[in-house]
Amino acid sequence: xxxxxxxxxxxxxxxxxxxxxxxxxxxxxxxxxxxxxxxxxxxxxxxxxxxxxxxxxxxxxxxxxxxxxxxxxxxxxxxxxxxxxxxxxxxxxxxxxxxxxxxxxxxxxxxxxxxxxxxxxxxxxxx
Numbered sequence: 001x002x003x004x005x006x007x008x009x010x011x012x013x014x015x016x017x018x019x020x021x022x023x024x025x026x027x028x029x030x031x032x033x034x035x036x037x038x039x040x041x042x043x044x045x046x047x048x049x050x051x052x053x054x055x056x057x058x059x060x061x062x063x064x065x066x067x068x069x070x071x072x073x074x075x076x077x078x079x080x081x082x083x084x085x086x087x088x089x090x091x092x093x094x095x096x097x098x099x100x101x102x103x104x105x106x107x108x109x110x111x112x113x114x115x116x117x118x119x120x121x122x123x124x125x126x127x
Contacts, residue, residue, distance in 0.1 A: 017042065028042050029044055040124070042125045042126070047112060049110060077098060080100075
């Protein structure tokens, strides 16, 4: 996201607000928290995706551990089938170990409470 923010600034944008709905709201918060380029605001519509919640961790623990092991073995870019939870539904999705892990790590960038705690003070966040 930082590259896109830099490009928009170079093209003359003076105000940049990142917005998202559901999982996208979570992503908007994470982009503002971890992006190297400053944004001017966040709009988080019906934020969703909560891998930090206990029930989510228990349901995906085996896949999270498997993805972590693939990453440690240097196979983070390899595809595999992983459990994906959304709105209480579960399905198996084909994705890379790195993507699965980043979406499911309870203490990673997908954790809204953790990301929100890293958003710079005073940044407008509308939700």
